[in-house]
Amino acid sequence: MNKIQGTEDEELSTESSGDKSQVGWLVTVQEKSEKLLGSLPSEVMNLEGGEESAKDPIFRFLKREVAVAIKLLNKVRQDLNQLILMAKGEAKSNNELREIAKNIFNDTVPKVWEVYPSLELNITEWILDLKNRINQLNTITKSDDYGKSNLWLGGLIFPEAY
Numbered sequence: 001m002n003k004i005q006g007t008e009d010e011e012l013s014t015e016s017s018g019d020k021s022q023v024g025w026l027v028t029v030q031e032k033s034e035k036l037l038g039s040l041p042s043e044v045m046n047l048e049g050g051e052e053s054a055k056d057p058i059f060r061f062l063k064r065e066v067a068v069a070i071k072l073l074n075k076v077r078q079d080l081n082q083l084i085l086m087a088k089g090e091a092k093s094n095n096e097l098r099e100i101a102k103n104i105f106n107d108t109v110p111k112v113w114e115v116y117p118s119l120e121l122n123i124t125e126w127i128l129d130l131k132n133r134i135n136q137l138n139t140i141t142k143s144d145d146y147g148k149s150n151l152w153l154g155g156l157i158f159p160e161a162y
Contacts, residue, residue, distance in 0.1 A: 025105050026086075026087040026101070027087065028105060029083060029087055029101045029104050029105050030083070030084055030087035030088065032104050032105075032123070033080045033083045033084050033087070033104060034084060036080055036104075036123065036124070036127050037077065037080040037081065037084070039127055039128070039131060040073065040076065040077060040080075040127060040130070040131060041073070041131055041134045041135065041138070043070075043073070044066055044069045044070045044073055044134050044137055044138065045066075045137070045138045045141040045142070046066060046070070046141070047059070047062055047063050047066045047140075047141045048141075049063075058162075061161055061162060062137075062140060062141075064158070064161070065137060065156060065157050065158065066137055066141065068115060068157050068158075069133065069134055069137050069157060072113070072115050072130070072157075073130070073134060075112070075113065076113055076127075076130070079097070079100050079110070079112075079113075082097055083097065083100060083101055083104065086101070087101075096112065099111075100112070103123070104123055107122045107123050107124070108122065108123060109121065109122075109123055109126045113126075115157065116157040116158070132152075132155060133155045133156070133157065136151075136152055136155045136156075
């Protein structure tokens, strides 16, 4: 029964009121998730362009970069929010969420978030790297030259496509 409920090898302590309190490692995961979520940008700005822009290969490349970044940022933000709710006991856990929680507790990047190749970074470094990549994409979407100047090639998700 404990394995089904996800409480295997965990002792749930009880408060004086008799309610179940959080497991120690879940408290750590909740705090870490809240910090990581707070350091992430809120959105990736979409790249707008007309028919003339669609003929430009740099524009099409950046459009794909932005689309992948939007999808990745939404996934990371959603997973972190779900982890916080799970740690508070307000949401049910599933296998993927438990795996992400273990990764965050062990300070490693979850496999489902590894969209682009990177060095072996801990979770905090990876979140900062993602933030820098998204900030660059947001700067590029605001510029008129699509980032032809001051472009951090290593900060692109798929730099080989550039």
